[in-house]
Every structure is written in structure tokens, then in C-alpha cells.
Amino acid sequence: xxxxxxxxxxxxxxxxxxxxxxxxxxxxxxxxxxxxxxxxxxxxxxxxxxxxxxxxxxxxxxxxxxxxxxxxxxxxxxxxxxxxxxxxxxxxxxxxxxxxxxxxxxxxxxxxxxxxxxxxxxxxxxxxxxxxxxxxxxxxxxxxxxxxxxxxxxxxxxxxxxxxxxxxxxxxxxxxxxxxxxxxxxxxxxxxxxxxxxxxxxxxxxxxxxxxxxxxxxxxxxxxxxxxxxxxxxxxxxxxxxxxxxxxxxxxxxxxxxxxxxxxxxxxxxxxxxxxxxxxxxxxxxxxxxxxx
Amino acid sequence: xxxxxxxxxxxxxxxxxxxxxxxxxxxxxxxxxxxxxxxxxxxxxxxxxxxxxxxxxxxxxxxxxxxxxxxxxxxxxxxxxxxxxxxxxxxxxxxxxxxxxxxxxxxxxxxxxxxxxxxxxxxxxxxxxxxxxxxxxxxxxxxxxxxxxxxxxxxxxxxxxxxxxxxxxxxxxxxxxxxxxxxxxxxxxxxxxxxxxxxxxxxxxxxxxxxxxxxxxxxxxxxxxxxxxxxxxxxxxxxxxxxxxxxxxxxxxxxxxxxxxxxxxxxxxxxxxxxxxxxxxxxxxxxxxxxx
Numbered sequence: 001x002x003x004x005x006x007x008x009x010x011x012x013x014x015x016x017x018x019x020x021x022x023x024x025x026x027x028x029x030x031x032x033x034x035x036x037x038x039x040x041x042x043x044x045x046x047x048x049x050x051x052x053x054x055x056x057x058x059x060x061x062x063x064x065x066x067x068x069x070x071x072x073x074x075x076x077x078x079x080x081x082x083x084x085x086x087x088x089x090x091x092x093x094x095x096x097x098x099x100x101x102x103x104x105x106x107x108x109x110x111x112x113x114x115x116x117x118x119x120x121x122x123x124x125x126x127x128x129x130x131x132x133x134x135x136x137x138x139x140x141x142x143x144x145x146x147x148x149x150x151x152x153x154x155x156x157x158x159x160x161x162x163x164x165x166x167x168x169x170x171x172x173x174x175x176x177x178x179x180x181x182x183x184x185x186x187x188x189x190x191x192x193x194x195x196x197x198x199x200x201x202x203x204x205x206x207x208x209x210x211x212x213x214x215x216x217x218x219x220x221x222x223x224x225x226x227x228x229x230x231x232x233x234x235x236x237x238x239x240x241x242x243x244x245x246x247x248x249x250x251x252x253x254x255x256x257x258x259x260x261x262x263x264x265x266x267x268x269x270x271x272x273x274x275x276x277x278x279x280x281x282x283x284x285x286x287x288x289x290x291x292x293x
Numbered sequence: 294x295x296x297x298x299x300x301x302x303x304x305x306x307x308x309x310x311x312x313x314x315x316x317x318x319x320x321x322x323x324x325x326x327x328x329x330x331x332x333x334x335x336x337x338x339x340x341x342x343x344x345x346x347x348x349x350x351x352x353x354x355x356x357x358x359x360x361x362x363x364x365x366x367x368x369x370x371x372x373x374x375x376x377x378x379x380x381x382x383x384x385x386x387x388x389x390x391x392x393x394x395x396x397x398x399x400x401x402x403x404x405x406x407x408x409x410x411x412x413x414x415x416x417x418x419x420x421x422x423x424x425x426x427x428x429x430x431x432x433x434x435x436x437x438x439x440x441x442x443x444x445x446x447x448x449x450x451x452x453x454x455x456x457x458x459x460x461x462x463x464x465x466x467x468x469x470x471x472x473x474x475x476x477x478x479x480x481x482x483x484x485x486x487x488x489x490x491x492x493x494x495x496x497x498x499x500x501x502x503x504x505x506x507x508x509x510x511x512x513x514x515x516x517x518x519x520x521x522x523x524x525x526x527x528x529x530x531x532x533x534x535x536x537x538x539x540x541x542x543x544x545x546x547x548x549x550x551x552x553x554x555x556x557x558x559x560x561x562x563x564x565x566x567x568x569x570x571x572x573x574x575x576x577x578x579x580x581x582x583x584x585x
Contacts, residue, residue: 018406018413025404025423025463032460033426036434036441043440095336098329110333112571117340119517119563121537124556127544128343131350131360131553139346142360171340200325222428229430231524236544246432253436263440266433277428278421286420290409290468291475 037270044263051259061264070248070265077245077269080159081228084166085220088174091167092219096178097208101187111179118172126165126236130156157239165233170226174219180289181215182208214289221280225273245269344560351553369554379536379555385451386535389526390519392455397463397515398508404463405470405507406500410479423464431461435528442529449531457529458519465518466511473507506577513570517563 013019047055048064065071095114099107117125132139135154144150155161185208193203209216227233231246238244245265252262354364373379407413408420426434438457442449481503485495501508523537530538536559543552 013414016411016413016415018411018416021403021411022407022415022419023403025400025407025467026419028400028459028463029422029426032438032456033434036437039441039444040437091336094329094332098333102326102329110337112567113337114340116564116567117344119521119567120344120560121521121523121540121556123523123537123541123544124347124521124559125343127540127552127556128346130544131346132342136359139349139360146361168339168343171336225428226430229433231430231432232541246430249433249436253440259440262436266437269430269433273428273430274425277425281421281424286424287409287475290472 040263040266040270042263043259044267046260046263048260049258061260062268064261065264065268070245071268073243073248074245074265074268076243077228077230080163080166080230080234080244081224083163084170084227085174085224087163087167088171088223089216089220092171092175092178096175096182099175099179100182100185111176114175115172122169123232123236125168126232129161129165129168129237133161156237157241159238159242162234162238162242162244165237166227166230169230169233170223173222173226177215177219177222178212179215181212181219184215184289185211214284217280217284218289221277225277228273229269347553347556347560351557353550353553355550369550370558373551373554373558376551379551382534382536382539382555383558385530385533386520386537389451389454389458389535390516393458393462393519394512394515396455397459397466398512400459400463401466401470401511401515402501402504402508404467405474405504408467409471409474410477423467426461426464427468429461431522431524432528434461435525438525439528449529451530451533451535454526454530454533454535457525458522461522461525462515462518466515469511469514470504470507473504477503506574509570509574509577513566517566520566521559521563 042053044061045057045059046053046061047058048060099110103110130138133141133155135141135152135156140155141152144152189207189211190203193207198206229246230244231250234242234244234247246269249262249265249269252258252265256262349360351369352365352367353362354366354368355362404423407416408423435457438453438460439449442453447453481499482495485499490498521537522535523541526535526538527541534542536555540552540555540559543549
């Protein structure tokens with residue numbers, strides 16, 4: 001009797017067409033996303049330098065992270081990610097406002113222009129920055145010397161260059177959710193506020209920002225998480241001076257041949273980033289955001 | 294402040310006719326607008342500086358780059374197309390992007406129906422799970438997949454790179470298609486069912502044509518993201534190599550003048566795809582408008 005009570009809802013649940021439609025992609029995510037993550041989680045508790053799961057579980061790898069100051073690169077990555085979000089929020093807001101409200105029929109073409117760099121491999125674009133900023137023969141230094149006779153200081157391989165690279169690569173990830181958010185603000189509401197005597201600043205603070213919040217939050221979150229785990233930017237533009245957490249993870253997995261250490265570092269990054277994502281996503285109504293475009 | 298005030302000719306009238314703060318808002322607007330336009334131009338310039346640099350350098354004749362230079366040449370493009378190695382690289386990149394596009398569009402079609410069309414218990418959870426791979430550092434995902442593949446005893450090759458790309462790209466395409474699904478009236482399907490159509494017929498005759506624009510933009514996204522992807526390919530292609538991967542290894546060590554040339558070719562490839570895709574979408578929309 002009890003069994004029947006439990007089984008019938010389970011069958012009903014399994015017969016939902018929505019679930020059937022979700023199955024193919026769920027299988028993909030199970031073997032391509034959840035599987036690898038579970039494996040990494042288990043490996044993080046294996047003895048250092050093991051390549052099998054036979055060893056006795058240990059927290060040695062996490063101790064290594066603290067003792068050998070790996071957490072410093074984690075902190076550095078957090079600082080870079082936070083900096084990227086702040087800079088991009090300020091840079092993108094006016095552009096997003098323009099795309100959502102001002103540019104009208106040019107918005108489509110402009111979106112195309114803004115989106116194109118996203119589809120060019122990020123290392124090609126970062127390489128372009130190297131060519132631009134290179135000391136001596138770079139485009140900027142060369143032009144400054146030829147035109148103004150100026151000798152420019154080396155700008156590559158520094159924290160600033162890395163931050164700029166991060167802002168550069170993740171700009172679209174901030175911009176487009178922001179546009180989505182700002183297009184949720186209806187013109188009538190803004191006009192009503194302005195008719196009632198609100199200043200431009202008040203309109204932004206009291207109306208645009210709160211109504212556009214879901215888009216802003218998604219943009220900020222996406223930018224934060226992606227730049228937290230960024231690898232190429234620091235390698236190409238930061239050189240050997242700027243080590244971010246992803247670089248530590250990579251060298252542990254590859255040159256270091258220490259899967260458990262790499263796994264422990266990944267887990268720290270993933271738990272922090274994933275926790276943040278899930279926390280924020282819980283508050284958002286995805287249906288409303290995607291529907292009201 | 295009425296909509297008419299946005300037209301320059303009418304604005305003068307508005308300025309004169311209204312009083313107090315309303316005038317302030319109306320007067321401030323053209324300035325704000327100009328500032329926004331100027332700022333947007335700066336952002337576009339910022340986005341294109343490195344791409345322009347890559348193109349510039351790809352025409353440079355000498356082996357080592359130094360700006361400014363005066364000896365332009367197209368030789369490196371000739372070399373890029375005639376070299377067997379670069380042909381192989383482009384072939385691998387195209388192969389990966391093509392297969393990823395085909396598979397992810399099919400997965401995304403059903404995924405988007407589950408995401409936006411059907412109301413089912415578990416949908417909210419599904420939506421969140423689907424977003425996780427997008428909100429995920431790609432380099433870490435690539436490394437986790439490398440460990441996973443090695444652990445399972447799969448030898449990494451371009452096929453495993455297809456798999457890795459799918460984990461990240463299929464959810465994105467699903468979101469793109471979902472936006473189309475949200476705007477789609479499911480009553481059409483029910484009408485077709487009432488008229489005696491089978492499930493397959495409904496899918497082919499009603500659902501697919503209605504979702505076609507979303508599927509086209511989804512396919513475009515899939516192709517372009519896979520074509521330009523570096524972090525996932527880097528860890529999962531094994532002995533095969535895509536163009537972005539080769540560029541990276543050559544940038545770090547063993548620079549050749551083919552690096553900017555191949556970089557420029559990547560940009561050209563992406564531009565062609567994007568323009569073709571955009572033209573296709575615009576044409577479809579025009580045709581739909583002229584019919585309806």
C-alpha cells in the first residue's frame with residue numbers, strides 16, 4: 001500500500017514530457033560535467049601524487065594549500081575578479097543604456113559589432129594587446145616614438161595589464177546581461193518619474209537600477225566567476241609576475257603531476273564560486289528575465 | 294515629457310513650452326545622448342584595438358615585428374594557405390566546430406522545450422543545473438575533463454574536444470533557443486494535436502518552423518564559440534590541435550610570423566560566419582514580414 005503510494009507519483013513524475021525533453025542534455029551534463037566534478041572532489045582527498053582512487057582518504061592536500069601559501073593566488077584571483085566587476089560595471093552601464101534605450105534601429109548592428117570580438121579566440125585578442133603594448137617595437141610605443149618622440153615605460157607583464165586584459169575579455173559578459181536588464185525597464189515608468197519631477201540621478205537610483213537588477217546581477221556574477229578562473233589573461237599579459245589560481249591548478253595537474261593537489265585547489269575555487277552562483281541564482285526568476293525581452 | 298520631444302524639430306517647442314525641472318530633463322538629454330554615443334565609440338575602439346593590431350602585423354614583411362614599418366606583404370597569407378600544417382589545423386577547427394554545432398542544436402532544441410515550453414516538476418532545478426556550466430571557469434572545466442578522460446581511459450583527440458565543447462556550448466545554445474520558445478504560442482501545437490497530427494508531425498510541421506530563427510542563431514553561437522574556443526580545446530584535444538591552441542603554443546614559444554596571420558584568419562572566419570548568419574536572420578524576418 002505504502003509502496004503504491006510512493007510509486008505512483010514517481011511514475012507520474014517520469015511521464016512528464018518536459019522531463020523527456022530534458023533527458024538528452026541531462027545525460028550530457030551527467031557525464032561531461034557532474035562526473036568530472038565528482039572525480040575531482042574525490043581526488044582532492046587522495047594522498048598526494050596518486051593517480052588512482054585506491055589510497056586512504058586524507059586532507060593532506062588542503063593542508064598543503066595553506067602551508068605552501070597557495071591561498072595567496074586564490075586571494076589574488078578574488079581581488080582581480082572583484083576589480084574586473086567594478087570596472088566593467090562602470091564602463092558598460094552607459095553603453096548598455098544606449099543599446100537598450102537610445103540607439104533604436106542601430107542597436108542591432110551595434111550589437112553585432114560588439115559581439116564579434118567575443119567569437120575571436122581570446123588568446124588572439126590578448127596577443128593583439130601584446131603587439132599593441134610591447135616595449136620598443138609595439139604599436140603604441142612605436143607610434144608614440146614616431147609621432148611625439150616619447151619613450152614609453154613598459155606596460156606589459158603587470159597587474160594593471162592583467163586587469164585590463166580581464167576587463168577586455170569579459171566585457172561582453174557584463175554588457176549583454178546589462179542590456180537585457182535595462183530593456184526590462186519600461187520607458188513609461190521612467191517618463192512618469194520624470195514627469196513627477198525626479199532628476200536623472202534619482203531616476204537611475206530609484207527606478208533603472210532596481211528594475212534592471214536581475215540583468216545587472218547576472219552580468220556581475222558571470223564576469224566575477226569567469227575572471228576568477230581565468231588563465232590566459234594572466235599568462236599572456238601578466239607574464240610570470242602575475243600568478244592566478246587557475247595557473248596554479250594547471251601546473252599542479254600538468255607539470256607537477258600532482259592530481260590531488262590540483263583537485264584540492266579546484267575544489268576551493270569551485271566551492272566558493274559555485275556557492276556564490278547558486279546563492280544568487282536562487283533569488284532570480286529566470287523565466288521572467290528571458291521572457292520579457 | 295512626451296515621446297515627441299525626442300525629435301529635434303519638436304524639441305525646441307518642448308523646451309519653450311514646459312517649465313521648471315521638466316525643461317532640465319529635456320535639455321540635458323541631447324548632451325547625455327552625445328556622451329553615451331562618444332563613450333560607446335570608445336568602448337568599440339577598445340574592443341577592436343588588439344584585432345586591428347593583429348591585422349596590421351600580419352601584413353608585416355620582416356620576420357620580427359617592429360612598429361612602425363613600411364614593407365607590407367601578403368606573403369604570410371600565401372604561406373598560411375599552402376602549409377600542410379596550417380591546413381590541418383584549420384581542418385581540425387572546422388571539424389570540431391561543425392560537429393559541435395550539429396549536436397548542440399539538437400540537444401538545445403529539446404533542452405529549450407524543457408527549459409521554457411513545458412511546465413514540469415523539476416524544471417527550476419533543471420534551469421539552474423543548465424546554467425552551472427556557463428557560470429564556470431573554462432580552464433578548470435577543461436582540466437577536470439582531462440582528468441576525467443584520462444581516468445576513464447579515453448585517449449584525448451578532436452572527438453573528446455567535441456565532447457568538452459558540448460558541455461559548455463549546448464547549455465548556451467539552449468538558452469538562446471529558449472528565448473525563442475518563450476515567445477512561441479504552444480496552443481498551435483495543441484490545435485495540431487486536435488486535428489489528429491502525431492507527435493512527430495507536430496514537431497516537424499509546427500514546432501520546428503516556429504523555432505527556426507532561434508535554432509539558426511543558436512547554431513551560429515555554437516559554431517563561433519567552438520571555432521574560437523581555447524581553454525577547453527587546450528586540455529582536451531590530445532595530439533590533435535585547433536588553430537587557437539596552435540596560436541597559443543606558438544605565442545609562448547617558437548614565434549613565427551604565421552601567428553598574426555593565422556590570428557587574422559580566425560577573425561576573418563568568424564566575421565564571415567557572423568555576417569552570413571545575420572544576413573540569413575534578417576532575410577528570414579523580411580520574408581516573414583512581407584508574407585504576413
